[in-house]
Amino acid sequence: MAAFARVSGSVGLITLQNPPVNALSAAVRQGIVDSVQRALREPEVKCVVICGQNGIFCGGADIREFSGPMSGPPLIPMIHSIEVAAKPVVAAIEGSALGGGLEIALGCHYRIAHSKTRLGLPEVTLGLLPAAGGSQRLPRLIGVPAALDLITTGRHVTAAEALQLGMVDQVTDRNVTDVAVKFALSVVGKPLDARRISMHSCPHSPDLDELFERTMQHVRQRARGAIAPVACVQAVRAAATLPYAQGMEKERELMATLFTSGQARALQYCFFAQRAIGRWSMPSGARWDTSKPRPVHKTAVIGLGTMGRGIAVTLAQAGFPVIAVENHEKQLMEAKQAISGMLERGAKRRGVTPVLNKITYSRDIQSVANADLVIEAVFEDMALKEKVFQQLSAICKPGALLCTNTSGLNVDHLASQVRNPELVVGMHFFAPAHVMKLLEVVYGPRSSPEALATAMAVGKKIGKVSVAVGNCQGFVGNRMLEHYMEQALFLLEEGATPELVDQALEEFGFAMGVFRVSDLSGLDIGWRIRKGKGLAVPDPTTGQTARVQQGRRYSPVADLICEQGRFGQKTGQGWYQYNTPGSRVGKPDPWVHNFLKDYRAQHGLVARRIDHQEVLERCLYSMINEGFRILEDGIAAGPEDIDVIYVFGYNWPRHRGGPMFYAHMVGLPKVLERLEHYHQAHPDVPSLQPCNLLRKLVANGSPPIQKWKEVMKKINSRL
């Protein structure tokens, strides 16, 4: 809705009212149309101010309406009616003016913003473009280069930057509606044509062709197959080269393609999934809205390797005092230097003072006695972690939350080492911990709702996308990843090369294929873990690592590569070859090709032609199948949790929505049929055997992803 009131005698005040963000639902649009007509009709009204209730101007179009048939007045003529109004219209912007919200403001004759406002056209992040005239008005107002940047990235700008760019006319610290009302009165009677953005042409920019070419190239490279950024460039190009009416026609055409695309559906699904994961629940029925987090003032990190350093930086940057513990003097000094460097670089990038004094360094674990939350980040070795937890149990004050950063070890076992197992949870950060947005918060059967609520609250405070997951080997992300990597190795045995597999995955939208990622993170890490599981161990009689282990097919190819000292980028050789150790540019390596040939010959394997489709189906469907098992086991509450983990922690292309959303888009019957096909061909690979939940969903008519939870509940209650 939108309310109309006459204030200060002759100002028509239109207030958008649709909590929480005043999204432009059909009712709000109708309210604006009616209010504008009334303001123009009533002779007492000399000028108009548009504002939003509850401290926010407008969060844009109502994204929930995009999935159904559109009703109510369309935005374009509504904004046009504001722009052509004979009375001055002023936008009083506070909180946020995003998407359609900013497009309304661009239709107004003047824009006044509160200093804390953020403005932007984030449509591209939803697989769309600013198609209520935003792609045509913004370049006319602030010039092509700045508009291209904002529209193709969806970046939000501060009020100060908006003022500098010329997006707003004034910024104030006072009540923005009061300021706008006064301002509106002061411009009554002034000519308005110069204020109607659509009547301008774009400010001159030299070398426009070259600018568009360069931007298009850059955007295509960054987009990894996403179509909206490309359409955004085309729309701005129309603004720069065509009269307004023709530009609007081009904007409409481009939007028509985007609006119904699978990518837009995927990106909008991600928008809501990211918000839904905050509403966590535990199998006990405890929930986000009934569980109170404990206060956390002081934090501590034990172990200052790569992960511990990143975690300490993240906590300090969010304002937490941190006690950083490392028991070897030399490593402590190295860590201190590295952490200070990270804090300084981060502060420089953000234009703030580095918070070096937030971190206190110590070699003595006793120094964490007063911490409210301790994160253990020592080497991934159960015996070592057990010892640390036993020490923490004796040292820490009552009520302190004890967290482990393990990437897959049993959190419940660690809880069994302490006096208060209910206060133990996993906080699984992803490397580099100060950069990656994802945090898996792992609760065990004994973790209390309060402990989970506290870890989730800390996760939010440090700016992480936090997902609550149950305890099992590898949790959600790494448990699924294992199957993806396993298939990639089997494909090498069967005839593929690392570059063929990577190319298929990169064309799908991953920034890097599985083998490039392994080279980057270091092949030795996985090797050590496999050895720990008793897998990568040669048979003493044959000297060879068996191709069947623990009753299932096993590929020792990665272990054999490691045995050659090929650990990836750091050694200059891995799945690819690098000019020098540490170099980031890998080339296909004839040594690897010959090694694979010899390996196949030795094991009597005949190489066959493998195409991209098989790579995608084997790698992705086996991982998706495990995702269904995770849902079946209750380790993740719903498909959104898994998808958010993959988008934020594993670089899954966001425009494909996450693995479970991708399965929904492909169609569950097809995923099931292909898994059955591959399992028949490889009966010794259990991960290709379709799991019960997938079968049951298909048997239940393959409901849309939003309804999976209902089917899961029904299935579970029947068990």
Ligand SMILES: CC/C=C\CC(=O)SCCNC(=O)CCNC(=O)[C@H](O)C(C)(C)COP(=O)(O)OP(=O)(O)OC[C@H]1O[C@@H](n2cnc3c(N)ncnc32)[C@H](O)[C@@H]1OP(=O)(O)O
């Ligand atoms: C012809 C097409 C014309 C125009 C196209 C568009 O305008 S597309 C929409 C463009 N707008 C956006 O992308 C903005 C999306 N919203 C946000 O970025 C943030 O919500 C915002 C406004 C910065 C507020 O952030 P905050 O952290 O305060 O709240 P939160 O994100 O948790 O949102 C609160 C609930 O509001 C729901 N919501 C937010 N925006 C919209 C929206 N545009 N449409 C519908 N619903 C929206 C959000 O989902 C939250 O609800 P929940 O139930 O928790 O999911």
